[in-house]
Amino acid sequence: MSKTYILIPGRTSQQGVGINEGKFEATYQSEISVLQVALDDMEDLGLEADDFVRVTSEHGEIEIKVKSAKKGELPAGLLFIAYGDYSSRLMGADTHGSGMPTSKGIDVTMEKIAALSE
């Protein structure tokens, strides 16, 4: 059974720079297309930078490249991704009467995959 993690999508300055350059340009696309994983979790899953993982939430599934978070930035069990198409695909539509989908603190599972699906 896959281990459960908590995903925190958020802002990064590179993502902000990328928005200005254009959402179809390299800066934005590369910033939103990588998942940051805590060092302990990288070791636990035998992951190295640029490996691929499948991340699954109750609402969707993505395949994405990983990189190690800076030391101390993420505790084990917490994942980070810059806001964008990938994070939105894992987010549910229910806003619980608030207008705001639960966009941070999403329960996900993560498994290593050899390559992206066709």
Next chain:
Amino acid sequence: MATVTTDASQQEPELKIVEDATCTFCGCVCDDIELTVKGHEITQAKRACVLGKAWFLNHSVDDRPSCLIKGQPASVEEGIERAAQILTQSRYPLMYGLSDTTTESQRVAVSIADWVGANVDTTTSVCHGPSGMAFQGVGEVTCSLGEVRNRGDLIIFWGANPAESHPRHFTRYSLMPKGMFVPNGRKDRTCVVIDVRKTKSANTADIFIQLKPRSDFEALWTLRALCAGVELEAEQVLADTGVELAVWQDLMDRMKGSRFGVFFFGMGLTMTRGKHTNTEALLALTRDMNQHTRFVCKPNRGHGNVTGADNVVAWRTGYPFGVNLTRGYPRFNPGEYTASDVLARGEADAAIIIASDPMANFSERAREHLKSIPYIAFDPKETPTTRNAEVAFTVATYGINVPGTVYRMDDIPIPLRPAFDCHHPSDLEILQAIEARVQEIRVQGFQSTEENTSLRPARELPDGSIAE
């Protein structure tokens, strides 16, 4: 409008300096930027942060057509006509976005929504919408950023990461400035960052408190209890928040000992489970603290004029976001009339998206529905939203090509000083034309209907007559 600096004579484009230009990328709305402008390009943006530089240096004139209909180039007039037809033929149009344009455009947009009986929502609903609900429920002890700059001696960031989202927040408003009552600037201030992640902002803090994920509400109520002098069980507090009771007690002692404490909070509170109840807890704590010292609470607003969107929609309809005008009068209900919900439930049958990108940021269900209905999009740049629009307008950029007013995150209106002209129309010009055309179509509709059975109230028409 700023002076046009063309090089029609093949000469070098004119070089000019724009002083005190206003950056509209984030809610800090820094209005002290010095721009060097060469023709239709900004070559330097002095004093701008990394985001501000990217904003100014990457908004030269886009060479896409000013209007696309179903992906094909069209005249702006054709786009206006198609947009008016889509909106007037719709039974439940959605208007969404509005936070990256001027208050002048926002005002006209809400008029259009009123004419067509639309559901109006802004990006606030997926940003600080829950904070808006909390303000209504608890109230807001607030101040301007100028007061923070001159008085704040304990600055607490909760679920916010201004080092990446508002890079000049520290230097311009909250930490570094030497103020009237904090003459030594940073030395006179204590900075606390509370977050689940050790962000770049945490590196700036004197104290960093790393919360257990999704325990903001419990942590805030722990502080409320300590503020009221309630004794708590240390083990329970640690289990609930992931932080020792002694750490919270130390923080409360510092809060009570401060002369002017400030909470800045971000989407770590509003986007996490609990949402508006998290923010309500923070606002209530701020209120409690005023029994001991002066304390205020401010949301760190994201988009350049999202605060203006709240203000304009509130003065036009009485409510700040998530407003339904289909019955001819405004109704407010987050969760029902907010854009993400309206789309995810498949309700809207047409939409007008102004200066935002829901096709990148909304849930899959909401995006799928938006893709299935005709909609109009406005943006200076190509985005996933403009790519799927039935009518896509490429518009001049506010603050760079277009003058007007924006509201800083503390509700202070700031004028824009554009740098150069652009051949694309402003969204204001297009919205005004759509409003005029929508009015014409509505008037024709009223005149051709012998018996108007609409529930909408009678309206005064532009010629002074009453439509019944």
